[in-house]
Amino acid sequence: MSPSRRVRGLMSARRSDAIGSSPPMPPCSIGRAARRLAFGGATGYRRTQSHGSDWRNEIMATQHLNAMQRLQRAGDTQGAVRAAQPVASEQALADNAVAAAASTDRLGRAVVWIFGFYLIGKIFYVFSGGSAQPADIILAGLGFVVVSPAAFLSFLRREMTLTLMTIWILLVNLVWFMITAKFDFLGSNLYYVFNLVIVVAALSARWRQIELFDRVVPWMIGASVLIETLFLRVGGSGGMLRSIGTFRNPNQLAYWGIIVLSLLLVLRRNKPRLIDVPVMLMVLYCEVAAASRAGLISTLVLIMIWAWFYLSTPTKRLMGMALGTLLIVGVYTSNNILRAAESGAESSAIGERLQNDNDESQVEERNYDRLYRFYQYTVLGSGEGQISRFVRQGQANMEIHSTFGTLLFSYGIPGLGLFLLFIVTIFRRVELQFAVYLLPALLYGVTHQGLRFTLFWALVGIMLSMARETSPSLSGTAAGGTAAGGAAPIGRRERGMAFLAERAGRR
Numbered sequence: 001m002s003p004s005r006r007v008r009g010l011m012s013a014r015r016s017d018a019i020g021s022s023p024p025m026p027p028c029s030i031g032r033a034a035r036r037l038a039f040g041g042a043t044g045y046r047r048t049q050s051h052g053s054d055w056r057n058e059i060m061a062t063q064h065l066n067a068m069q070r071l072q073r074a075g076d077t078q079g080a081v082r083a084a085q086p087v088a089s090e091q092a093l094a095d096n097a098v099a100a101a102a103s104t105d106r107l108g109r110a111v112v113w114i115f116g117f118y119l120i121g122k123i124f125y126v127f128s129g130g131s132a133q134p135a136d137i138i139l140a141g142l143g144f145v146v147v148s149p150a151a152f153l154s155f156l157r158r159e160m161t162l163t164l165m166t167i168w169i170l171l172v173n174l175v176w177f178m179i180t181a182k183f184d185f186l187g188s189n190l191y192y193v194f195n196l197v198i199v200v201a202a203l204s205a206r207w208r209q210i211e212l213f214d215r216v217v218p219w220m221i222g223a224s225v226l227i228e229t230l231f232l233r234v235g236g237s238g239g240m241l242r243s244i245g246t247f248r249n250p251n252q253l254a255y256w257g258i259i260v261l262s263l264l265l266v267l268r269r270n271k272p273r274l275i276d277v278p279v280m281l282m283v284l285y286c287e288v289a290a291a292s293r294a295g296l297i298s299t300l301v302l303i304m305i306w307a308w309f310y311l312s313t314p315t316k317r318l319m320g321m322a323l324g325t326l327l328i329v330g331v332y333t334s335n336n337i338l339r340a341a342e343s344g345a346e347s348s349a350i351g352e353r354l355q356n357d358n359d360e361s362q363v364e365e366r367n368y369d370r371l372y373r374f375y376q377y378t379v380l381g382s383g384e385g386q387i388s389r390f391v392r393q394g395q396a397n398m399e400i401h402s403t404f405g406t407l408l409f410s411y412g413i414p415g416l417g418l419f420l421l422f423i424v425t426i427f428r429r430v431e432l433q434f435a436v437y438l439l440p441a442l443l444y445g446v447t448h449q450g451l452r453f454t455l456f457w458a459l460v461g462i463m464l465s466m467a468r469e470t471s472p473s474l475s476g477t478a479a480g481g482t483a484a485g486g487a488a489p490i491g492r493r494e495r496g497m498a499f500l501a502e503r504a505g506r507r
Contacts, residue, residue, distance in 0.1 A: 108208030111146055115139065115205040115213070116220035122455060123228050123246045123256065132194055136454045140194060143201030146208070155200055159464070161425055165418035166196055169384075172411050176383030184385035195457040202461025207468065214267045221264050222279045228253075229282040232289050243289035251448055254295030257286045258444055259455045261302060262437040263462065270310045270433055294447045302440040309433040366401035366447065370409055381412035403445030426460070429467035438463065 121135030132140075147155075156163045169192050177185040206213040231245045242250035261283045264276060272280065287295045370390050371378060382389070384399075384406070391397050400406050407416040423442070427435045441456055450456055 105208060107146065109212060111142060111205045112209050112213045112216055114142055115202070116216050119217065119220045119260070120224045120227065123224050125246060125248050125252070128248065132191075132454065136194075136198065139201050139454070139458070140197045143197045143204065146204050147200055152200060155203075159422075161418060161422040162196070162199070165415065165422060166192055168414050168418060169411055172381045172415070173383050173385065176385065180386055182386045185383050188384035191452050195452070195454055198454045198457040199461040199464070202458040203465045206462055206465040210465075210469070218264055218267050218276065221260050222275070225257075225260060225279050225282045225286070228256075228286060232286060242291040245286065245289070250290040250292060251295075252453070254287055254290040254292035255441070255444055255448065255450055255453055256455060257283045257290070258295060258298050258302065258440050259453075259459055261299070262440055263459055265302075265306050266434050266437050266459075266462065266466070270306060272306075294444050298440040298444040301443055302437070305436050305439065309436070367398060368400065368402070368405060370400060371405060374409075377410075377412070378408050379412050381410050381415055384410040399449055401448055403442070403448070403450050406449050406451065426463050426467065430463055431466070434466055435463060 118135050118139045121138070122133065124133070124135070126134055170189050173185040173189045177183070228245050232243050235243075235245070243253065244250050245253050247253045247256065261280065264279065265272060268276065284299065287299045367390075374382070374390055387397055387399055400409055404416060407419050423438065426438065429435075438459070441450065441459065444450060
């Protein structure tokens, strides 16, 4: 049965049920419908390409009918009567379908709260840095629970660039494992498969309950930032030059601050509330405590991005960016004063690092020199393992401190090219004012390896869920799209109404 015929059947069945002229429809599997609601299933993605969001509204209508029947069986006569009232317009049917889907998707609400608590648990490191932490494992397991295998395969087909990048990484590491018989290459493969699951879990968590997710998660971000700030104030730096808080090293603390602040501003749609201001200030404090130069620069870029898109006029934007710069300098200066008062230090953490470092030492310390000393590996990749092959005598046995450098050296031009192409596809599909919040994390990745940090991939998954709020096939007058026919952001109700209006016009 075609999608249009099935939906017409659902609509006519609902109207006939309302007047009692025919028996109610037999219930279908709510669990299966909920999983399809998360990703659309194997057929859902194919249908999305030609019919916009038909599959999603079809499931909403099905769930609305099933909710009415459950109320009848439970003896809630008044609730069943309200659910069975005749629809006055296509808008009302779309609204009822959305409300029914949201109210009956208990699993979706639970997933949102689990993701929120994941953000709090993410700040506590139990295992070594770079390894999956307990909170990461819980989120990945959640992905397996709420996403069916067919839906996961559909995701891989839709996000073909990300899929090809992962396949290339797996092949390169597998080949080098067969050459060297070193199992650390297979361990690297597990990281990328794991983070692919994190992307799917984050996407599904938001897509099931968009409104609830955007309302709950910012509060959880605020709670995690408050806890981390308290740890930094109570524990201090522990006599070290740089503070680590609940993390294993200060770079993780700095990277975490950049991503949670980006996530907060994205979910607030560039319009943070008054309660978010202390959260933003606490994130700045965490960045200064970590004494990360890349972290402070990336945070400054993040504030400039927010000022550019939030403030309406060029004058206000310049004032906002200047205020952000002064804010970072002020927090940085006050933190140095506190440290000097507590420990008698003559210089700040960042100042001391700047005095002791130079360009040449940075190149060797971060192992950038491998890119030209072993340039032959930049073609197809050296694999991510057995680092001792490239370590000079007396040099630390460490990887390249760069996301892009690691991709180029370990997976060659194809690996880096596919990653950059994937980032470009996100910018093409997501509104610029939201997609641009990936830039601070990517900027931080220039001087640090952030590919194994699962929170980055969770941010990517949320970006992909925002991309699906834009439906090119429904853009236009009926869906509130642009006159030029480009993709415009469409809410759930607008998608439902546009779909029903389109089907009514075809009858």
